[in-house]
Amino acid sequence: MVIVYTFLGLALFVATVSYGLLWYEIAGRKHHARLHNMAEGHLGLFFVKSILYAFLTQIFVYLTYFMHRIPGVCDSRDNGTGPVVVFVHGLYHNASAWLLFRRWFKKAGLVNTHCLNYGSLLRTYDETVPVIKREIEKIAAQHPNRPLVLVGHSLGGLYIxxxxxxxxxxxxxxxxxTLATPHRGSKLAAFGIGRTALNLRYKAPFMRKLNKNACNCNVPSLAIYSPFDNMVMPPKGLKPPKGSEWEEQMTKPINHIRLLYDKDTANMAVAFIRSSLHERFDA
Incomplete structure (x- = not known):
């Protein structure tokens, strides 16, 4: 029972502190007024509800964290046709992050999916990039002449x-x-554990270098993010680098992790993928 109470306490702590910091971050700014309108004037109650949802989301993550070890959870059987989708999880998570996304993608006809696993604690950012790159190239080689689609949550989007x-x-x-990716970094990264987390601080030298070298790569790219993200602060940290050719779509106001478990978010991603592949391969 001690372990159970510890995880419950940790989930509540993360949810409460992260949204408390978000409240402090946006107080008196334009984003505060925007959220006030979304909450129909009841922003305080909206924050309380958001803390509860963030708490429940954390619990779901804990309960499903090791499900990636079950055969078939991370990869699907190839039906020989259609695009190949590779999912890249975020900081401190693993392939089980995509449990629901894979199901929704399959129902939408995107059945050939692969979920990568990488260690986000032991390696630095620069050490992890070639690992992910090799895994994606290996998957692409197994499916020649098939459209390759990359989907990343949070840090996974930066790796992509x-x-x-x-x-x-x-x-x-x-x-x-990308989903809830801190394209410009997050102030909350200063509290992260591991060598990679500190690189992700808002406007940190690493992030400035990453965005300075951002390429307009002529590949259809979409950044999906929530106006109520409790892990990326300030909110403009979620926006792709200036001068890039990224499209942007905003979800309903939900927490950082909940984007992984939100069907509307999955539908946004599916619609963009279908549109992009149609333009490139069917036009």
Whole structure:
């Protein structure tokens, strides 16, 4: 029972503190007024509800964290046709992050999916990029002449961006979607554990370098994010780098992790992928 109470306490702590910091971050700014309108004037109650949802989302993550070890959870059987989708999880998570997304993608006809696993604690960012790149290239080689789509949540989206800086790799990719990715960094990363987390601080030298070298790679790319993200602060940290050719779509006001478990978010990604592949391969 001690372990159970510890995890419950941790989930409540993360949910409460992260939304408390978000309240402090947006107080008196334009984003505060925007959220006030979304909450129909009841922003305080909206924050309380959001803390509850963030708490429940954390619990779901804990309960499903090791499900990626079950055969078939991370990869699907190839039906020989259609695009190949590779999912890249975020910081401190693993392939089980995509349990519901894979199901919704399958129902939408995107049945050939692969979920990567990588260690986000032991390696640095620069050490992890070639690992992810090799895994994606290996999957692409197994499915020649098939459209390759990359979907990344949070840190996973940054790893995809770094892989795309290689022109030979980029030529293999047909579309990219990121979910709640801190494209410009997050102040909350200062509290992260591990060498990678500190690099993700808002406007940190690493993030400035990453965005300075951001390429307009002529690959359809979409950044999906929530106006009520409790892990990326300030909210403009979610926006792709200036001068890039990324499209942007905003979800309903939900927490950072809940984007992984929200069907409307999955439908946004599916619609963009279908549109992008139609333009490139059917036009």
């Amino acid at each position: 961006r770094s892989c795309m800086s290689d022109e030979s790799f980029r030529q293999k990719v047909s579309a990219v979607v």
